[in-house]
Amino acid sequence: MIGELFKLVRPLVHKLDAETAHRLTVAALAAAPPLRPAADDPVLATQAFGLSFPNPVGLAAGFDKHAEAIDGALGLGFGFVEVGGVTPLPQPGNPRPRVFRLPEDGAVINRYGLNSEGMEIVAGRLAKRRARGGIVGVNLGANKDSADRSADYAVLTRRLAPVADFLTINVSSPNTPGLRDLQGEAALDDLITRALEARDEAAQVAGRRTAMLLKIAPDLTLPELDGIVAVARRRGIDGMVVANTTLARPASLRGVAKAETGGLSGRPLRAAATRMLAQTFLRVERQFPLIGVGGIDSAAAASDRIRAGADLVQFYTAMVFEGPGLVKTIKAGLAEEARRAGLTRLSALTGRDANDFAAGKA
Numbered sequence: 202m203i204g205e206l207f208k209l210v211r212p213l214v215h216k217l218d219a220e221t222a223h224r225l226t227v228a229a230l231a232a233a234p235p236l237r238p239a240a241d242d243p244v245l246a247t248q249a250f251g252l253s254f255p256n257p258v259g260l261a262a263g264f265d266k267h268a269e270a271i272d273g274a275l276g277l278g279f280g281f282v283e284v285g286g287v288t289p290l291p292q293p294g295n296p297r298p299r300v301f302r303l304p305e306d307g308a309v310i311n312r313y314g315l316n317s318e319g320m321e322i323v324a325g326r327l328a329k330r331r332a333r334g335g336i337v338g339v340n341l342g343a344n345k346d347s348a349d350r351s352a353d354y355a356v357l358t359r360r361l362a363p364v365a366d367f368l369t370i371n372v373s374s375p376n377t378p379g380l381r382d383l384q385g386e387a388a389l390d391d392l393i394t395r396a397l398e399a400r401d402e403a404a405q406v407a408g409r410r411t412a413m414l415l416k417i418a419p420d421l422t423l424p425e426l427d428g429i430v431a432v433a434r435r436r437g438i439d440g441m442v443v444a445n446t447t448l449a450r451p452a453s454l455r456g457v458a459k460a461e462t463g464g465l466s467g468r469p470l471r472a473a474a475t476r477m478l479a480q481t482f483l484r485v486e487r488q489f490p491l492i493g494v495g496g497i498d499s500a501a502a503a504s505d506r507i508r509a510g511a512d513l514v515q516f517y518t519a520m521v522f523e524g525p526g527l528v529k530t531i532k533a534g535l536a537e538e539a540r541r542a543g544l545t546r547l548s549a550l551t552g553r554d555a556n557d558f559a560a561g562k563a
Contacts, residue, residue, distance in 0.1 A: 227269055235272040235273055238278040241255045241256040245280075252412065257514055259283060259515040260283065267287075267322065268327055269326065271337055283338040285323070285341065286342035288317040288344045289356050293316055294313045294317075300313065303455070304522065308468055309518050311463050311466070312376045327339070338365060338368065339369070341370055354396045358396045358413070359400075367411060367412035367414055367440075368412070370392065370393065370396055371445070373417050375448050384418065412439040414439060414441060417441060417477075419449075426477070427484065443477050443491060443493060444473075444477050446464025447466075447473060450465065454469060471498075473495075479555045479557075479558035493507070498516065499530075500534020504550070507547065508553045509559075
């Protein structure tokens with residue numbers, strides 16, 4: 202039903218500029234009574250970061266930036282939702298226009314610049330709905346004008362850990378000048394150390410320990426990835442998210458907006474994100490779980506990410522073109538694949554073909 206309705210309204214929605222369409226979609230999802238999706242196939246149940254996910258398919262950060270439509274998103278059938286990025290203080294982000302569709306490529310370019318209503322607004326919304334359940338994570342970002350960006354992540358962690366199931370340190374957004382510099386080994390070590398200390402302080406008050414993840418860019422060199430994984434393992438991070446949008450512009454792009462600056466997401470990112478995920482999986486050596494994101498627009502793409510090393514997957518851009526019915530389609534395809542392989546748990550496929558994907562052979 203949802204898929205058919207989207208097909209009817211998509212031409213009208215796509216007549217609007219991309220950001221206006223995005224805001225209207227979030228507002229509609231927030232205002233509508235939440236749906237009650239059918240129970241998930243037990244084969245999809247996944248354990249990660251000390252949490253029990255009903256299915257491994259999540260809504261990626263960037264869709265619900267201000268935590269306005271969590272229940273509506275969970276009602277679409279997502280196994281978890283990640284809101285944000287959230288910054289300590291409110292900030293408007295970059296001037297409009299700052300979002301561009303590339304329909305011929307199944308892609309979007311955005312340069313939002315971490316527009317955020319700030320952590321206090323988001324914390325209030327999360328606390329208000331927390332009793333309703335569902336696994337909710339928060340993507341954390343530093344303020345553009347912050348004098349100490351590592352301190353921003355500690356402040357965010359201390360405030361949001363009590364009202365979230367997991368937090369994601371985002372040092373890979375390409376739209377905040379200098380933010381990706383925090384992926385350097387020394388800077389990252391300091392940042393993670395301070396964030397984990399803040400998380401543990403919050404746990405003393407909340408009575409529970411919130412999982413802390415790290416989101417990286419797909420544009421890293423392998424030596425850079427070596428350094429990041431070394432820090433993550435040494436400091437005891439709970440997981441990694443691979444990968445954010447890319448600054449690369451594949452020669453295959455056809456959309457008229459392909460020259461716009463910003464992060465590219467969607468189908469053209471798929472191969473690079475899958476390869477980076479597999480390389481990360483091999484380096485992590487199962488010390489902690491991974492979330493695969495970037496260019497997932499079908500059950501086959503989600504399956505590739507799991508076989509490359511992901512325990513969970515996320516998408517967002519594909520909904521711009523395929524609509525919310527894609528959640529159900531991906532879950533059905535993954536469940537069918539697991540049963541066809543004679544598995545009782547889809548998670549048995551995690552990392553099965555990581556070597557091939559890392560080498561670009563799969």
